[in-house]
Amino acid sequence: MKIKLLFAFILCSFSAFAQQKYNVMDFGALGDGKTNDAKAIQKAIDACASAGGGQVVVPGGHVFLAGPFDLKSFVDLRVEGGAKILASTDEKLYTRSAFRENKGEGTIWIGGEKLEQVSITGTGTLDGNGISFMGEELNDSYVLKPFNVIDPRPHLLTLVGCKKLNIDGVTFQNSAYWTVHLIGCNDVSISNITLLNSIKIRNSDGIDIDHSKNVRINNCYIESGDDCICLKNRREFEEYGACENIVISNCTMTSSSCAIKIGSENMDRISKVLINNCNIVNSNRGIGIQNRDEGTVSDVIFSNLIIESRLFSDVWWGKSEPIYITAYPRATANNKDAGWRLPKGQTKGYVGAVKNIYFSNIRCTGEGGVYISGENQDKIDNIYFDQVSVFMNKTSKEAGGLYDRRPSNVEGLIKSPIAGFHFENAGYISLANSSVMWGNAKPIYAGKALETKNVKKINTVNFQERSNNK
Template sequence: MRIKLLLAILGLGLLTACHNNKRTDFDIRDYGAKGDSITDNAEAIQEAIDACNNAGGGRVIVPGDGVYMAGPFTVASYVDLHLEANAKLLANPDEKVYKTSAFRDNKGEGMLWISGKNIEQFSISGKGKIDGNGVAFMGKELEDSYELKPVHVLDPRPHLLTLINGKDIRIKDVVIGNSAYWTVHLLGCNDVVVDGVSILNNLKIRNGDGIDVDHSKNVRISNCFIESGDDCICLKNRREYEELGPCENILVTNCTMTSRSCAIKIGSENMDRISHVVVNNCIIRNSNRGIGIQNRDEGTVENVIFSNILVDCKLFSNVWWGKSEAIYVTAYTRKAGDHKDAGWRFPKGMADYEVGAVTNISFNNIKCESENGVFVGADKKDKIQNLYFDQVDLMICKRTNFEGGIYDKRPCNGTEFVKGKTYGFYLDNASNVTIRNSSVRWGDTRPAYFADTMFSQNVDGLVTFNFK
């Protein structure tokens, strides 16, 4: 009797669990969504998300039976936005539907498409695709980019996914891409996992960053494949959200990246502190710049390790920042200007300031093949301190017809390009630089501007050991 009673209780529990699982799926078709690639399904998707949140959580299903076009909508806590295999969520190509700025009162750098604020336990999962419809927002196609449409006050290009002040965020397995502006923007988030995601942006679209980790902490990015015209993974602290604190405790591992700008970048927007960062076991292919620290504001960068990375770079046109620097560590004061968002680049009420310091940076077991070498530069010697290069091997070889012998300092106050020669290591203004167990080799085609193993000026405490 006891056994029968126990089995009955267990059976009831299993039936209840199955029933609950069924109830917690919210198919967007049940709220009127149509996968015809024409209907704007933003309202139906929003209703499904709100119903899921009001029910205490569950999955909002984007089915794999069509293309679900949508304008802006917001995600919510306790929701798993699940894209079934062969599902596509497509951004509405009509610029007029995007009305909320991605950066508060600064309307010159894009609008929101998919966004969420003050949410927790939110996830995106599945084998489907989220498509930003990026080309629809571009001007004419150029040789290696798209022309950007003129912007006076408002830039209507949508950021694909923006999560603000989120906690316990998980993004797994989906394909995200073709973004017209930044793709995944983690802004003031805590405890984030991005795993197994493919970010496939059009390599000709400018400002098409892959993942921007902004004022966020405890972020793990792993096993991702990222192609983007702009930076693949970028750590920063934007001024528009200065109250959200520093960017810290960031781990990037087992990722493959291609970029027309910089594959892995720290900066250039950094008004706070970026610290405790590890980038390990990554592959960078066919990129402009490989690894970059680009400090241009009063914020600091400290305690960063890059290890076990293959870097493959080549030159691109001046549309893209960088001159094939395999590794790039800089601290220059930002150039004042009259471009569309210049008013948001400087501390309030200040027209001049000193750039923050870059300290305690290690590069271990980095193998590079590029048209340029390592560039280290700053306004003053104390702005870059304690750099360690161990088993950093460079093969410098000519691969394109673009002009070489140039280092790109943009954006900076003063001379934007250093022209003349290409060196294995170019060091200008730094303190305590160690290079050991490293090498520089030159390709068979050696133009006249390929110079020597190292150039050094205004460097205190330079130590080399077993440097070939």
């Protein structure tokens, strides 16, 4: 009996510890959608962390307006269904740069550095209030407001050097800049989230995995003006090393730019990446490897994808390419791409190699074709296509007939007939069991089914071309 009572006491004590909860309203949050509740939210997070960890509860039925605040180790920020944390529109509150000494590319709203065992869970909403930070609305985008030194547009979530992160179930929406930016993080799970940004807000990336390792992204729905999911290695955080061991699966995405992108910022190595069972809908560019810096990209597998692409205006990079690989040195003609993008003290850079990339069982539908182009044959090598079909059909009013190599030190937009598969300046390419089909509205700019220029070796097996009625 004593043993049973002792066991029951231990179990009860453990449960009590595991269920420690800190309701933000108990720390002074009003949740009226008007009062800045950031201090109250921060008090709840700090109290939870000081006690050794637990759950900070953001209760449903309220809108918690908030300026910047930070997460802490061993804290689960639980945003309950019907709850919303809404970014304050007071630009004076946003002073912390999202990129350290590079102050011209946004600020931090929800942040954290060198944390461990951090979670954001629940079915509530984190809202960046993004349109409030924009200028005039245009047909295809919003005008970006001018600024002096600091661009006040807040990134929604920025976590640096963290271990064991879990983001599950929440909705992220209306970010004014990047939404989820993870830098130098290790052991990350992002699952079951909905991410809804305006497709007119430039730079409104969905998830940016930067110098991070052992990351799993699955079962997510993402709409964004800029890239939905992007792997990169920014120069401002070079001490964190390579971006590797990334798995992306079972996601649905829509983007005005590129749904899944690797690059363009890559000053280290991106490798060992698996992207599987994803649906890309109504996007400008489907999947892209856009290498512009000295870092390398290798050992990437794309499989079991459906890609639907269409043309957008020149505001957005991309020309309806379902699959895109380019490797050119970065443009240096403007401060955005020079400045902080190039190695310190240098005025021009060079580009690393893209090798061992595999595409399998992919169905592409849209207004453009597969495009691969490099600085020379050594920059893009060992590219494999198996069971990749391209159905090209005109659906938008955009003119088309352009290849897009921006941002690069060569001509960015090249007028050309658009092939189903275009391979230029590459090493070895294998094209097996693949096809090009022309739709009933075959674009007037359509070129050959397969176009090759300066390719060292191409191996073609069972490649077919046909029209829609054959």
